[in-house]
Amino acid sequence: MSKTVVLHNVAKKYKMYNRTSEKLLDIFLPKGYGEDFYALRNITFEAESGDVIGIVGVNGSGKSTLSNIISGIIPPTSGTIEINGEVALIAISSGLDNQLTGRENIELKCLMLGFNKKQIKELEPEIIEFAELGKFIDQPVKNYSSGMKSRLGFAISVNIDPDILIIDEALSVGDKIFADKCEAKMNEFKEKGKTIFFISHSLKQIKTFCEKALWIEYGEVRAYGTIEEVVPKYEKFLKSFKAMSDVERKEYREKVMKKRSTVFEPSEA
Numbered sequence: 001m002s003k004t005v006v007l008h009n010v011a012k013k014y015k016m017y018n019r020t021s022e023k024l025l026d027i028f029l030p031k032g033y034g035e036d037f038y039a040l041r042n043i044t045f046e047a048e049s050g051d052v053i054g055i056v057g058v059n060g061s062g063k064s065t066l067s068n069i070i071s072g073i074i075p076p077t078s079g080t081i082e083i084n085g086e087v088a089l090i091a092i093s094s095g096l097d098n099q100l101t102g103r104e105n106i107e108l109k110c111l112m113l114g115f116n117k118k119q120i121k122e123l124e125p126e127i128i129e130f131a132e133l134g135k136f137i138d139q140p141v142k143n144y145s146s147g148m149k150s151r152l153g154f155a156i157s158v159n160i161d162p163d164i165l166i167i168d169e170a171l172s173v174g175d176k177i178f179a180d181k182c183e184a185k186m187n188e189f190k191e192k193g194k195t196i197f198f199i200s201h202s203l204k205q206i207k208t209f210c211e212k213a214l215w216i217e218y219g220e221v222r223a224y225g226t227i228e229e230v231v232p233k234y235e236k237f238l239k240s241f242k243a244m245s246d247v248e249r250k251e252y253r254e255k256v257m258k259k260r261s262t263v264f265e266p267s268e269a
């Protein structure tokens with residue numbers, strides 16, 4: 001087994017502004033302006049080839065930020081990232097140009113990845129067949145439903161054969177038939193020794209597809225291990241979170257918000 005993704009003390013910091021004018025102050029004042037907010041901090045973990053890792057965590061915990069950092073879409077503020085292989089991200093909201101047709105999107109994505117025209121012509125029918133969009137393949141993507149967009153994104157990403165595949169909520173909008181087909185494709189990937197990250201709010205899907213789980217809790221790794229180790233702990237947390245009164249939940253959120261806004265020194269973990 002070889003390491004495909006290695007993150008060490010990764011943090012992503014954003015500035016929070018109350019008004020647009022504060023953004024200008026941040027640019028012009030020597031010490032900057034605005035409150036710091038850590039979307040992620042102290043993220044340290046490793047993934048190997050053949051790993052299928054479910055990323056879990058409540059809304060706003062940092063799952064999408066992490067998938068964007070692993071895909072290279074956004075840079076981290078600090079920390080180190082080692083990626084060994086080609087990464088493909090499948091997310092509902094990213095990667096497709098709404099003005100172009102499905103077929104044009106396939107061609108554009110392949111061109112951006114360095115495929116030549118001949119290779120694209122060979123790949124195109126496979127992608128179109130997997131996406132099952134029928135005549136819609138020549139319609140602009142803006143006319144697609146969210147499930148259709150997800151199918152196209154999935155079809156392109158799996159057929160270009162990446163080494164590391166990140167699926168961010170993309171299956172949540174698909175139907176059962178497509179989810180089954182994606183599961184088969186993911187198993188094929190797993191057998192080929194690729195690494196898959198799977199983000200979903202459905203613990204049922206996480207348990208079906210994944211062998212490992214990474215629990216991100218308000219920007220930090222709360223647990224990383226096998227599904228059997230991590231998911232019961234996360235379920236227990238969800239239960240206690242749901243059982244909180246409105247006041248308790250507000251206090252909890254404020255405590256977390258304060259923690260995520262404080263200046264932070266990465267641990268030497």
Ligand SMILES: Nc1ncnc2c1ncn2[C@@H]1O[C@H](COP(=O)(O)OP(=O)(O)OP(=O)(O)O)[C@@H](O)[C@H]1O
Nearest residue numbers: 014015038039057058059060061062063064065066
């Ligand atoms: N560009 C940005 N500027 C400021 N804050 C941001 C930015 N992007 C994300 N955040 C904040 O970072 C935190 C993590 O967001 P992220 O989208 O990664 O969470 P998530 O776990 O994917 O949430 P969900 O389950 O709701 O999709 C959130 O509090 C979000 O508001």
